[in-house]
Amino acid sequence: MSQPTSPSSPASAPVPEARHRLVNVPGGRVHLVEQGTGPLVLLVHGFPESWYSWRRQLPAIAAAGFRAVAVDVRGYGRSSKPREVEAYRMLAHVSDNVGVVQALGAETATVVGHDWGSVIAANSALLRPDIFTAVGLLSVPYTPRGGPRPTDVFGQIGGSEEFYVSYFQRYGRAEAEIEPDVRGWLAGFYAALSADTMLPAGESNPFFVPEGGLLRDRFPAGTLPAWLSEADLDFYAAEFERSGVSGALNRYRNVDRDWEDLAAWNGAPIRQPSLFAGGAADASTTWLADAVKAYPTTLPGLVSSHILDGCGHWIQQERADEVNLLLTDWLHVLPAQMS
Structure with a gap:
């Protein structure tokens, strides 16, 4: 794996204060911080987070000479929250991203995503x-569309236990677990997937719901991850409580x-210049190791790929400085890659 170097823009360069905006897109409105x-x-967060997960990347990317914009994905924060479940299909998220770029007066953008945001960015x-x-x-590698129907695959995982994606399928079921104590649930979920607080392998798997139990039954109790302060947790909790x-x-x-929806793109590669970074302790990276190995075919424009030792799922928060260097170094070589 290549090693990060110092960004070419000086770290001391003045950076304007971040500002919040609501922009109109065809599907509603998107809240963003730029x-x-x-x-x-364009920075796209995952589950269960918000624009705030990029709080340490915004100033670093700005200082490197770019316009950094972190969105609240539809359904989160101050962005629109349609009632219909089908309003959250991937095509709608892609449309939102296109709408944001256009609303900001730009013709093109680099898109960076984490977790579900990685999948949204890829699509x-x-x-x-x-x-x-x-x-x-x-954190989540690119995997082209293909194979059997996803819920059929997820339904066969776990034996007597239920894979978390299957558990989330029925409207209201996971809500009943999470919403009575949003703050406590988030604390446990963040801890379960963070390298410094996750339980030892084999002791408990937070991706599977025990028979007759809840997902939170698999969360570690007590200590917050080092990257997450009480104030950070308060922010996240307040967003979901609202x-x-x-x-x-x-x-x-x-x-x-x-x-x-994506049947026409079955097996399709992404050819633009790309970057991947994942945590060595992150199940999203290890379970999908074959997807990373397939990058010469699925991401032929890959510029750099990095697996960070001792890092869990929340990569840009767990290892903010390192991720900032990886991103800014990559951003600075993009013009050469695209010329």
Whole structure:
């Protein structure tokens, strides 16, 4: 794996304060936070997070000479929250990203995503290569559409236990677990997937619901991850306490619709310049190790790929400084890659 170097822009360069905006897109409105000027870099978060998961990347990307924009994905924070479950299909998320770029007056953007945001970023680049000219993927590798219907696959995983994606499928079921104590549930979920607080392998698997139990039964108790302060947790909890969690969970409830919608792109590669970074302790990276091995075929424009030792799922928060260097170094070589 290549090693990060120092960004070419000075760390001491003045960076304007981040500002919040609501922009109109065809599907509603998107809340975003932007900082800096220059080529547009769109940052897309995953579950269960918000624009705030990029709080340490916004100033670093801005200082490197770019316009960093972190969105609240539809269903989160201050962005629109349609009632219909099908309004959260992948095509709608791609449309939102296109709408944000256009609302900001840009013609093209680099898109970077984490977790579900990685999948949204990948599909944005796949479906609209005219707008998204480079793509960065964090924690969840690119896996082209293919294979059997996703819920059929998930239903066969785990034996007597239930895979978490299957558990999230029925509207209201996971909501009943999470919403009575949003703060406590988030603390446990973040801890379960963070390298410094996750339980030892084999002791408990937070991706499977025990028979007759809840997902939170598999969470470690007590200590917050080192990257997450009480104030950080308060912010995340307040966002979901205000909006509920159905919008966030509805992303999982569209996996079969996505499979149907994207049939024309079965097995399709993403050819734009790309970056991948994942944590060595992250199950999302280890379970999908074959997807990373397939990158010469599925991501032929890959510029750099990195597996960070001792890092869990929340990569840009667990290892903010290192990820900032990886991203800014990659961003600086993109013009050469695309010329």
